[in-house]
Amino acid sequence: MTSLDIARRGLMLVLSSPSGAGKTTLANRLLDIEPTLEVSVSVTTRPQRPGEVKGKDYIFVDDDIFRSMRDKGDFLEWALVFDHFYGTPGKPVEDALETGRDILFDIDWQGTAQLVKTSEQDLVSIFVLPPSAVALEERLKSRAQDTAETVKRRMAGASNEIQHWTEYGYVIVNSDIDESLASIRAILNAERLRRTRRVGLEGFVRSLQADL
Numbered sequence: 001m002t003s004l005d006i007a008r009r010g011l012m013l014v015l016s017s018p019s020g021a022g023k024t025t026l027a028n029r030l031l032d033i034e035p036t037l038e039v040s041v042s043v044t045t046r047p048q049r050p051g052e053v054k055g056k057d058y059i060f061v062d063d064d065i066f067r068s069m070r071d072k073g074d075f076l077e078w079a080l081v082f083d084h085f086y087g088t089p090g091k092p093v094e095d096a097l098e099t100g101r102d103i104l105f106d107i108d109w110q111g112t113a114q115l116v117k118t119s120e121q122d123l124v125s126i127f128v129l130p131p132s133a134v135a136l137e138e139r140l141k142s143r144a145q146d147t148a149e150t151v152k153r154r155m156a157g158a159s160n161e162i163q164h165w166t167e168y169g170y171v172i173v174n175s176d177i178d179e180s181l182a183s184i185r186a187i188l189n190a191e192r193l194r195r196t197r198r199v200g201l202e203g204f205v206r207s208l209q210a211d212l
C-alpha cells in the first residue's frame with residue numbers, strides 16, 4: 001500500500017496570469033508530464049483563432065447560446081473578459097472530482113474568485129507573474145496572431161489582472177519555464193496528499209488499527 005493507492009477526491013488546479021506571462025506554455029508542459037491531469041474546456045463567445053481546435057481549446061458559441069447555457073446554470077463560473085464571455089461547464093468538473101481525477105483550469109481572476117466561493121475545498125490556485133514588464137510585452141508582441149491594438153489592450157489588462165495576485169494560494173514568477181514547472185509539480189504533489197481530499201484514509205487507518 002502506498003499513498004497513491006488510497007482513494008482521494010480530485011482537485012481543481014487553477015492557473016491564472018495576465019496573457020503573455022507564459023501560462024499556456026506552462027500548462028502544456030505540465031500536461032505532457034502529468035498524463036492523468038485533465039483540462040477543463042471553457043465555452044466562449046470569442047472568435048476562434050487560427051490553429052485553435054473546436055472542442056479542445058474552447059467550445060465556441062454565439063452570445064445567445066452562451067446566455068442560455070448560463071441561465072440554465074450550466075456554468076460553475078463565468079465572466080466577461082476583453083468583451084467576450086467565458087464560462088466553465090460544471091458537469092465534467094463534478095464527475096472528475098468524484099472519481100479522483102484532477103482538472104486544470106485556465107481561467108481569469110473573476111472566475112477564480114467565484115470558485116473560491118463555491119469550491120474552496122477543492123481548489124488549488126496558482127497565479128503566474130511575468131518576471132518584468134518588458135518580458136511581458138516581448139511575449140505579447142511575438143504572438144503574431146494578435147494585432148497591435150490587441151497587444152496594447154492586453155498590456156493594460158495585465159496591470160488590472162495582476163492586482164488580484166493576493167486572491168491566489170500560490171504565486172510563481174515565471175522567469176525560467178523548467179523551474180516554474182518544477183514548482184507547479186511540487187504544489188500539485190503536496191496538494192494531492194492533503195488529508196481532507198483523501199477519502200480512503202479513514203478505511204485504511206481503520207484496517208491498520210484492527211491489525212495492531
Ligand SMILES: Nc1nc2c(ncn2[C@@H]2O[C@H](COP(=O)(O)OP(=O)(O)O)[C@@H](O)[C@H]2O)c(=O)[nH]1
Binds near residue numbers: 017078081088108112
Ligand atoms: N473566468 C473565466 N476565464 C476564462 C475562461 N476561459 C478562459 N478564460 C480567461 O480568459 C482570458 C483570455 O483567454 P484567451 O481568449 O484564451 O486569450 P489568451 O489571453 O491569449 O489566453 C484568459 O485570462 C483566460 O484565463 C473561463 O471559462 N472562465
Ligand SMILES: [Mg+2]
Binds near residue numbers: 106
Ligand atoms: Mg489562453
